[in-house]
Amino acid sequence: MKIDLRSDTVTKPSKGMLNAMMNAKVGDDVYKEDETVNELEARVAKLFGKSHAMFFPSGTMANQTAIKLHTNPGDQVICDKYAHIYNYEGGGASFNSGVSCKLLDGERGMFTAQQVEEAINPPDFYHSPLTTLVEIENTTNKGGGACWDFNELKKIKKVCTANNLGFHLDGARLWNALVVKEETAKDYGELFDTISVCFSKGLGCPIGSILIGDEYLMKNAIRIRKILGGGMRQVGFLAAAALYALEHNMEALIEDHKKAKEIASVLKKASYVDKVETVETNIVIFTLNNEFGEEVFLQLLKNKNIHISNMGQGKLRIVTHLDYTNKMHKVFLNELIGL
Numbered sequence: 001m002k003i004d005l006r007s008d009t010v011t012k013p014s015k016g017m018l019n020a021m022m023n024a025k026v027g028d029d030v031y032k033e034d035e036t037v038n039e040l041e042a043r044v045a046k047l048f049g050k051s052h053a054m055f056f057p058s059g060t061m062a063n064q065t066a067i068k069l070h071t072n073p074g075d076q077v078i079c080d081k082y083a084h085i086y087n088y089e090g091g092g093a094s095f096n097s098g099v100s101c102k103l104l105d106g107e108r109g110m111f112t113a114q115q116v117e118e119a120i121n122p123p124d125f126y127h128s129p130l131t132t133l134v135e136i137e138n139t140t141n142k143g144g145g146a147c148w149d150f151n152e153l154k155k156i157k158k159v160c161t162a163n164n165l166g167f168h169l170d171g172a173r174l175w176n177a178l179v180v181k182e183e184t185a186k187d188y189g190e191l192f193d194t195i196s197v198c199f200s201k202g203l204g205c206p207i208g209s210i211l212i213g214d215e216y217l218m219k220n221a222i223r224i225r226k227i228l229g230g231g232m233r234q235v236g237f238l239a240a241a242a243l244y245a246l247e248h249n250m251e252a253l254i255e256d257h258k259k260a261k262e263i264a265s266v267l268k269k270a271s272y273v274d275k276v277e278t279v280e281t282n283i284v285i286f287t288l289n290n291e292f293g294e295e296v297f298l299q300l301l302k303n304k305n306i307h308i309s310n311m312g313q314g315k316l317r318i319v320t321h322l323d324y325t326n327k328m329h330k331v332f333l334n335e336l337i338g339l
Helices: 015-022 035-048 059-070 092-097 113-119 150-162 174-181 185-191 221-227 236-248 252-269 294-302 326-338
Strands: 052-056 076-080 100-104 131-137 166-171 194-198 209-213 273-276 283-288 309-312 315-319
Touching (some): 015 236, 035 209, 052 221, 059 131, 150 185, 174 185, 252 273, 294 309
Parallel strands (some): 076 100, 131 166
Antiparallel strands (some): 194 209
């Protein structure tokens, strides 16, 4: 039995999801004639209280499109030093949009409104890049699945409004945050100008993300998606998976979070663990002490057909997900205890 906890992206479609996909009504999405894509986009736009939503093959492409919508070449984006758009999107912000990132030293990927205010370059000082966008990630991947304080997000929004800055949310795992914090999609729709959400992580789809926003921004999204190579044809087969996930897989996130906390509890008691970061959602990040080196530890797990991620700088990551069963969970906990 293989236990794969490297990421929540390793899931495979369930029989119910596959059935929904195979029965999807499809058309050419480039002509906006795919009924299932149109249904998904309308549903998610309404969910967030926005006028427009657009289906993308990946969260990276959705984020890169959002950056392009908000900026011009030479501009600067404020984000955390842990931000996915900076660390894990192949330098796309500079390549695709010609922008630089001003990195804030936040706590587990989360910063304050005061930090944003202090980071904004004076707009009339032409020696420095023009600050045009603030980007946040919720939950924070590199921060261990941490959820933002919504009140702090409101304060950041005020700073953005006062300084005429765009406000983008990389919500790759926003579904997890909504479940934990008991917040609503509309809460976030009211706050952010653009939001990307992913279906291929906690919700278990094989592919797909959506970018949500209002018409004044989103009217150019289809052009940018085309430039980035994201024009798709009968993609309703994939949109059907997302619709199925919204109906059937949201509650499963609660179980993912429960298992992650149980893993963290075992790790905290283990003699070989130095520190376990606070667990709020489905990500567990921890460091080892001198009892095991990271590569030795990872190999011990691999020998038992258990796979987790090495994030570098001494950090190891475990991510629970839809395909991580109760049986796997019991085996994994026993193996951690027995090391």
